[in-house]
Amino acid sequence: MAAKTTIKVRSAASTACCAPLGAPDLSDADVAMLAHVFAALADPVRVRLLNLVANAPADGVCVCDLVESVERSQPTVSHHLKILRDAGLVDSERRGTWMYYRPDRVAIAALRASIM
Amino acid sequence: MAAKTTIKVRSAASTACCAPLGAPDLSDADVAMLAHVFAALADPVRVRLLNLVANAPADGVCVCDLVESVERSQPTVSHHLKILRDAGLVDSERRGTWMYYRPDRVAIAALRASIM
């Protein structure tokens, strides 16, 4: 079996984040990834959703509660949550009929660190 | 003349930034402002431009140098720089025929602080 290198494996979905915005040698891939994560926060509904998820109890929030809070249709909320999840800013977990969303605090801290 | 209150005047152009993303009482105005600033960084060209401006000599970079670096037309670069300036992330100053752009490090630090 191949030896595990010390290279950090990027978590599944091109997640946040990486090289700081102010780095003198920022690669095009880093630029694209940063823009992708920032784009996930470029909509007021998604900012609010992340804010709600971040202030939820430790076991998460279900989509139905979020739909009520942001006053958008359920498909629209699902759409925005998918964008936040693809950006690595939130996690989701199925429990029974419900999907519970929680913030990915590691990714969020990495994003903060990437700003200069 | 009216007495100056201690209320902090928001610098000219709805600038970055303010209440943290994780605040339990984040107002709609805060959400809108955060989304606006994040939207300014939601494009790879603008992320690169801010990166270039941030790594420029202390007296700034002229637009012509940025045009060469990002390989876009001069109107396109001007357009992106205007978005970054409206978001409060960069400052511009005229010197002779040239416009020099510099990062607004205070606003950038405020943006970092606003992430949870």
Next chain:
DNA sequence: CCACTACATTGACGGTCGTCGATGCAGACA
């Protein structure tokens, strides 16, 4: 005054995004 340079603004085009109704799908329960 004129020509030139550096940058901003305008106008137009194609592509992407936010939104919702309709539909699909999985789990719970009888």
Next chain:
DNA sequence: TGTCTGCATCGACGACCGTCAATGTAGTGG
């Protein structure tokens, strides 16, 4: 099996965004 609930996906529409050529504007220098 059938039905109900919670959520995801699809399809479509209007609005916004990134891009560039053309044009406008301000400063420089002859």
